[in-house]
Amino acid sequence: MTTKEFNVPSIHCKHCVHTIEMELADMDGVKSVKGDLDSKKVVVEFDQPATVESITDTLKEINYPPED
Numbered sequence: 001m002t003t004k005e006f007n008v009p010s011i012h013c014k015h016c017v018h019t020i021e022m023e024l025a026d027m028d029g030v031k032s033v034k035g036d037l038d039s040k041k042v043v044v045e046f047d048q049p050a051t052v053e054s055i056t057d058t059l060k061e062i063n064y065p066p067e068d
């Protein structure tokens with residue numbers, strides 16, 4: 001299991017957090033997703049076939065691109 005924290009500056013309300021949590025939780029290999037409105041961070045626990053790259057791609061597709 002890998003845990004990765006993503007910075008997602010475009011999170012601006014609880015609906016954003018909800019959308020991100022639902023979309024990422026839908027991915028094969030993603031075990032848990034916890035988004036935080038105040039810090040604009042999303043913590044994802046995952047195994048293969050999910051990867052940092054595939055999670056990043058999904059976040060971009062739904063218009064919540066992660067930043068370093």
Ligand SMILES: [Cu+2]
Binds near residue numbers: 013015016017
């Ligand atoms: Cu929002």
